[in-house]
Structure formats: structure tokens, C-alpha cells
Amino acid sequence: LRVLGLESSCDDTAAAIVSSDGQIISETVRHQHQVHEAYGGIVPGLAADHHLRNMPLVVRETLEKAGMGMADVDAVAVTRGPGLPGSLAVGVAAGKTLAAVHLKPLVGVHHMEAHALMARMGAEDAVRFPYVCLLISGGHTLSLVVHGVNEHTLLGATRDDSVGEAFDKVARELAIPWIDAEDGGGAGPALEALARDGDPARFALPLPMEKSDSARSLDFSFSGLKTRIRRMREQGAFSAACRQDQADLAAAFQHAAAEHLQRKTRRALAHAAAEMGVAATCLVASGGVASNHAVRAALARLADRHGLPLVCPPPRLCTDNGVMVAWAGVERLRCGLLDPYTIDFIQRWPLDQLKRMGYQRRS
Numbered sequence: 001l002r003v004l005g006l007e008s009s010c011d012d013t014a015a016a017i018v019s020s021d022g023q024i025i026s027e028t029v030r031h032q033h034q035v036h037e038a039y040g041g042i043v044p045g046l047a048a049d050h051h052l053r054n055m056p057l058v059v060r061e062t063l064e065k066a067g068m069g070m071a072d073v074d075a076v077a078v079t080r081g082p083g084l085p086g087s088l089a090v091g092v093a094a095g096k097t098l099a100a101v102h103l104k105p106l107v108g109v110h111h112m113e114a115h116a117l118m119a120r121m122g123a124e125d126a127v128r129f130p131y132v133c134l135l136i137s138g139g140h141t142l143s144l145v146v147h148g149v150n151e152h153t154l155l156g157a158t159r160d161d162s163v164g165e166a167f168d169k170v171a172r173e174l175a176i177p178w179i180d181a182e183d184g185g186g187a188g189p190a191l192e193a194l195a196r197d198g199d200p201a202r203f204a205l206p207l208p209m210e211k212s213d214s215a216r217s218l219d220f221s222f223s224g225l226k227t228r229i230r231r232m233r234e235q236g237a238f239s240a241a242c243r244q245d246q247a248d249l250a251a252a253f254q255h256a257a258a259e260h261l262q263r264k265t266r267r268a269l270a271h272a273a274a275e276m277g278v279a280a281t282c283l284v285a286s287g288g289v290a291s292n293h294a295v296r297a298a299l300a301r302l303a304d305r306h307g308l309p310l311v312c313p314p315p316r317l318c319t320d321n322g323v324m325v326a327w328a329g330v331e332r333l334r335c336g337l338l339d340p341y342t343i344d345f346i347q348r349w350p351l352d353q354l355k356r357m358g359y360q361r362r363s
């Protein structure tokens with residue numbers, strides 16, 4: 001089985017062809033960092049314009065690199081939501097048209113399910129259901145139990161900013177320039193690079209949600225850290241023009257964020273085991289922030305204490321990519337979960353509502 005996957009939910013235009021044995025046959029990603037940096041965040045209209053321009057080229061390049069035509073592809077998978085409407089529309093229109101014209105099965109993919117299933121590609125024996133998954137990206141911060149394909153229970157979610165958003169906003173407070181990297185780039189990786197030269201203890205930040213009532217919650221909160229750093233800047237506690245101040249605050253923020261993620265994930269693991277009777281096979285972390293080394297190290301220590309392996313996809317497959325969409329397509333096809341050529345995008349789409357969506361089951 002060879003599946004072509006298309007992704008355009010946010011600012012990356014991506015496509016990939018993946019086989020059901022977990023091999024990546026080819027993949028292409030076009031980032032838009034340069035387009036949005038000047039605005040300090042993603043501008044939805046610009047993102048849609050660039051998807052519109054890039055999608056045909058990205059699909060063509062992916063087929064050419066694979067030495068394949070549409071006749072060699074067995075199905076088309078496309079991100080259906082959640083995400084920016086203008087961006088999603090481009091991918092969905094491209095995917096369903098390709099599938100309809102070439103009479104291929106179509107699979108509409110939930111972007112966060114794709115992030116959650118990515119860790120299983122080529123490792124289905126190691127990453128068995130059920131597992132506890134932490135999705136830490138630009139738009140989401142979620143912990144969930146992945147019971148199986150299409151079956152997820154939400155454990156905790158952020159009450160305000162996503163952790164990726166917090167990295168991005170703190171990078172802006174600290175006036176850290178974005179970096180361009182092969183496997184992602186943007187504000188988060190720039191902050192991480194700078195934090196390597198920083199002392200996290202110099203401006204130690206209090207951890208979010210440590211008061212008795214919210215400490216028990218499985219939810220996350222990141223806006224307090226960002227606000228505190230903003231206030232420190234306004235009060236002149238540091239200078240964003242001083243590289244050592246930037247690095248020390250970046251390190252302090254990164255440490256607090258990693259520690260908060262780790263503590264809440266510990267609660268999520270305990271809740272899944274004690275309240276839901278879930279015997280998790282492993283802890284999976286995915287999404288752009290899962291490529292952060294401090295976050296990975298904190299989660300690895302936690303997993304180790306629970307005797308669980310921590311599984312993170314390689315960094316370039318943690319951020320948005322076509323491979324995860326193609327792989328989610330493989331997993332869903334195997335379960336007979338196909339979609340009609342008439343599907344539309346879904347802007348807001350809670351992951352635990354997947355099952356209620358009335359997917360067509362065909363064998």
C-alpha cells in the first residue's frame with residue numbers, strides 16, 4: 001500500500017508518499033518562515049496564498065522524487081482539520097480532486113491524530129495501543145490516551161496559550177531573531193539555541209498551576225510565564241539587547257516549560273492508570289515542541305521512572321510534514337476508514353470527537 005499525504009493546515013505546505021511497511025518513499029516540505037517573520041506570527045491570508053502557489057509544485061516534486069505517477073499511488077490522504085480555514089481549503093481541494101480524478105480512495109485526516117500516530121510508523125510492534133501521548137505544538141497542548149486508530153480520550157489541555165505559542169511569544173519578548181533550519185526553524189528553535197548559553201537559575205521563574213487546586217488538574221497553562229517575562233522586561237529587570245540576559249531568560253523559560261509539561265504528564269499517566277485502567281505501553285511525545293531537547297530530557301526522566309519507553313518521532317517529523325498525514329492515511333485505510341470525495345475541511349475539530357463524525361466504513 002502506498003499513500004500520498006498532503007498537509008496544509010497552518011504555514012507549511014507538505015506532501016509525502018509512504019508505504020504501509022513504514023518506509024518514506026519521498027517527502028517535500030515548503031516552509032513559509034520568511035513570509036511571516038516580519039509580522040511576528042502567521043498571517044492567515046498570506047499562508048493561504050502561499051499554499052495555493054506551492055501545493056501543485058510540492059505534489060509534483062514528491063511524485064518526481066519517488067519516480068512515481070498517480071497511477072502508482074494507492075490512496076490519497078489529506079489533512080482535513082483542525083487549522084486555518086484558508087490553508088486547509090487548499091489541501092482538501094487538492095487532495096480530493098487528485099483522488100477523484102484518479103479514482104483513488106480518499107482519507108480525510110485529523111491533524112492531531114496524525115501527530116499522535118506518527119510515532120508508530122515502522123514501529124507498530126514497539127508503539128502498541130494503548131499509549132499515553134503528549135501533543136505539544138504551535139496550536140495545541142494536549143495529553144491523551146490513544147486507544148487505537150480513531151479512538152482517543154483527552155486527558156488534559158492548555159487553559160490558555162499552547163506551549164509552542166508560549167515559546168514563540170517569549171522569543172518575541174526577548175527579541176530573539178528566528179532561525180532557518182532544514183528541519184523546521186522559526187522562533188522555538190531559536191530560543192532553544194540561545195538557551196544553551198544561558199543559566200536557568202539566574203531568573204528562576206515560578207512554575208504554573210502549582211497551587212493546591214490547580215496542581216491536581218491535568219490541564220496546562222503557559223500564559224503566566226509569558227506575562228511574567230513581559231512584566232520583567234517592562235520593569236527593566238533585564239535588557240533584550242543584552243545577549244546574556246536573553247540567554248538566561250530563555251533558559252529559565254525553557255526549564256519552567258519543560259518542568260510544567262513533565263509534572264502534568266506525570267499526573268496524566270497516573271490518571272490513565274488509576275482512573276481509566278489503561279496499561280500504557282509507552283509515552284509518546286510529538287508536535288514541534290517535542291523536538292526541544294530540554295523537554296525531551298524532562299519527559300525521558302519521567303518515562304524512565306514509570307518504566308516506560310519515551311518515543312518521539314525525529315524532529316523533522318514532529319513538526320508539520322506530509323509523512324505523518326500519509327502514515328495516518330495508512331493506519332485509517334487498514335481500519336477501512338475512507339471518506340467521500342465531497343468532504344470539506346473542519347476548522348475546529350476536537351480530537352475526542354473523531355469517533356462521532358460518522359466516517360464511512362467500507363471494506
Ligand code: ATP
Nearest residue numbers: 137138139140164165188189287288289292319320
Ligand atoms: P498544530 O499542530 O497544533 O496545528 P503547528 O502544526 O503549527 O500546530 P508544529 O509545527 O507541530 O505546530 O510546531 C510548531 C511549534 O513548535 C512552534 O510554536 C515552534 O516555535 C515550536 N517549536 C519547534 N521547534 C521547537 C524547539 N526546538 N523548541 C521549542 N519549540 C519549538
Ligand code: FE
Nearest residue numbers: 111137319320
Ligand atoms: Fe501540527
